[in-house]
Amino acid sequence: MMTLTYRNILTSVEDQIGIVTLNRPAVLNALSHELMGELVAALEEFDRDDNVRVIILTGSERAFAAGADIKEMSDESTISMLNKNQFATWDRVRMVKKPIIAAVSGFALGGGCELVMTCDIIIASETAQFGQPEINIGVIPGAGGTQRLTRVVGKHKAMEIILTGRSITAHEAHALGLVNKVVPVELFLDEAKTMAKEIAKKSPVAVKLAKEAILKSFDGSLCDGLEVERKNFYMLFSSEDQKEGMRAFLEKRQATFTGR
Amino acid sequence: MTEETILLTEIKNGVGFITLNRPDKLNSFTDELTFRLQDALKEMEKSKEVKALVITGAGRGFCAGQDLQSRSISHEEGVRPSLGDSIRRRYNPIVTKIRRMEKPVIAAVNGVAAGAGSSLALACDYRIVAEGVSFIQSFTKVGLIPDSGATFLLTRMIGATRAFDLMLSAEKLDCKEALALGLINKIVAPDALMTEATELAVKLAKGPTKAFGLTKRAVNKAIFNDLEELLEYEASLQEIAGRSDDFQEGVKAFVEKRTPAYTGK
Numbered sequence: 001m002m003t004l005t006y007r008n009i010l011t012s013v014e015d016q017i018g019i020v021t022l023n024r025p026a027v028l029n030a031l032s033h034e035l036m037g038e039l040v041a042a043l044e045e046f047d048r049d050d051n052v053r054v055i056i057l058t059g060s061e062r063a064f065a066a067g068a069d070i071k072e073m074s075d076e077s078t079i080s081m082l083n084k085n086q087f088a089t090w091d092r093v094r095m096v097k098k099p100i101i102a103a104v105s106g107f108a109l110g111g112g113c114e115l116v117m118t119c120d121i122i123i124a125s126e127t128a129q130f131g132q133p134e135i136n137i138g139v140i141p142g143a144g145g146t147q148r149l150t151r152v153v154g155k156h157k158a159m160e161i162i163l164t165g166r167s168i169t170a171h172e173a174h175a176l177g178l179v180n181k182v183v184p185v186e187l188f189l190d191e192a193k194t195m196a197k198e199i200a201k202k203s204p205v206a207v208k209l210a211k212e213a214i215l216k217s218f219d220g221s222l223c224d225g226l227e228v229e230r231k232n233f234y235m236l237f238s239s240e241d242q243k244e245g246m247r248a249f250l251e252k253r254q255a256t257f258t259g260r
Numbered sequence: 261m262t263e264e265t266i267l268l269t270e271i272k273n274g275v276g277f278i279t280l281n282r283p284d285k286l287n288s289f290t291d292e293l294t295f296r297l298q299d300a301l302k303e304m305e306k307s308k309e310v311k312a313l314v315i316t317g318a319g320r321g322f323c324a325g326q327d328l329q330s331r332s333i334s335h336e337e338g339v340r341p342s343l344g345d346s347i348r349r350r351y352n353p354i355v356t357k358i359r360r361m362e363k364p365v366i367a368a369v370n371g372v373a374a375g376a377g378s379s380l381a382l383a384c385d386y387r388i389v390a391e392g393v394s395f396i397q398s399f400t401k402v403g404l405i406p407d408s409g410a411t412f413l414l415t416r417m418i419g420a421t422r423a424f425d426l427m428l429s430a431e432k433l434d435c436k437e438a439l440a441l442g443l444i445n446k447i448v449a450p451d452a453l454m455t456e457a458t459e460l461a462v463k464l465a466k467g468p469t470k471a472f473g474l475t476k477r478a479v480n481k482a483i484f485n486d487l488e489e490l491l492e493y494e495a496s497l498q499e500i501a502g503r504s505d506d507f508q509e510g511v512k513a514f515v516e517k518r519t520p521a522y523t524g525k
Contacts, residue, residue: 169488
């Protein structure tokens with residue numbers, strides 16, 4: 001496995017869990033172009049690595065990510081922004097096939113909130129804050145915020161959050177269904193690891209196909225989604241994991257999944 | 261008295277001290293004093309040196325609550341101030357900061373604690389009180405509701421029966437009765453107050469700050485889990501009370517030193 005050297009993130013692997021930690025503490029993990037490039041490279045590396053079954057994306061206690069790097073953008077024009085095509089990098093985050101758990105503490109604002117919503121499961125510390133404050137600086141969310149937030153919390157709440165630019169607490173986010181679980185700040189990463197370990201025990205191929213089918217529900221009709229779900233369901237019957245899983249169930253023992 | 265000195269802070273032996281210092285006005289809250297207190301609390305929370313905090317008042321009062329003659333509440337005829345807004349910006353952040361700060365906070369109550377001054381003492385973790393001092397829920401005297409957390413701090417600490425009566429009667433609660441109700445920790449001789457409060461603070465500062473902080477977090481979860489929501493609700497209700505004729509009359513009568521003639525409107 002090739003190991004890349006990163007300047008803006010840290011990576012590690014433990015118990016089949018790949019961990020990416022955003023690491024620009026001086027700027028509360030502002031999502032610069034360079035950081036996003038490294039993040040995508042790390043995620044894709046984990047996606048290819050057979051020793052990794054689940055990915056955790058996290059920041060620090062103080063900030064998951066406080067937003068985009070405004071310094072990089074303040075003097076841009078429409079044309080220069082188009083030519084930069086920065087969101088191509090973001091599209092690659094959503095193409096990752098293994099599940100990504102976001103472990104969030106402190107600020108998850110703007111691009112930070114959008115990055116969280118691109119993940120599949122969200123564990124928040126009690127001190128986490130979510131928001132899309134772009135409106136306060138005269139723009140709108142550009143990395144999926146208007147679409148993903150709306151699908152998760154519904155039109156009216158999304159309007160309130162995006163049009164007022166006000167951030168919400170972890171508990172509010174939990175009540176809105178935006179985050180899976182809220183835990184004391186000292187434990188948010190542990191909680192994410194606990195959930196990651198549980199998922200890592202399942203058949204990796206089934207987990208990937210389930211993720212693909214769930215994400216399909218976001219784009220397209222129910223019919224299209226059901227078709228993908230059914231196709232993936234049938235496809236799993238060609239895997240060893242399906243045979244092992246069902247046999248273990250009938251024999252009343254714990255299954256051992258290999259990903260084949 | 262200059263603006264500079266209306267609030268004093270000191271850090272010594274792991275203990276942070278905050279002294280409200282408008283003794284000629286019984287340390288009542290002006291806009292400036294509330295913001296200065298917010299800043300001081302933030303600093304004490306951040307400081308790695310500070311492991312326990314003591315809040316007290318200079319002179320013969322602890323804190324008489326809102327200064328009714330200061331600009332955010334005084335008003336010309338026909339102009340009604342937004343009390344909800346004032347509470348959200350000035351008082352609620354103080355209560356939230358004291359409750360959420362994961363360090364023990366001691367109120368060394370040297371003199372009368374009235375209105376928001378009483379709430380300030382109630383928001384703390386300990387109340388060490390000088391003999392002879394009383395607490396007054398003075399809000400309803402001028403047609404307002406108890407605020408800065410008073411409605412639920414008092415209710416959850418001593419039960420609704422006594423709390424409701426104290427709020428509506430706006431009568432003095434003597435420290436001996438407060439002790440019997442479990443509202444305060446200890447009564448001490450006035451000249452021993454700061455020594456006692458400091459001794460307690462130094463002792464707490466030497467303790468396991470993390471465990472103390474986590475204990476406070478658990479206590480908050482048990483009885484103040486909805487702190488922010490309740491403060492917000494109280495502010496909304498005060499906004500309504502602040503628009504009433506009774507409040508106008510209450511403040512006017514207070515300034516004119518006469519009995520108010522309330523209409524219920």
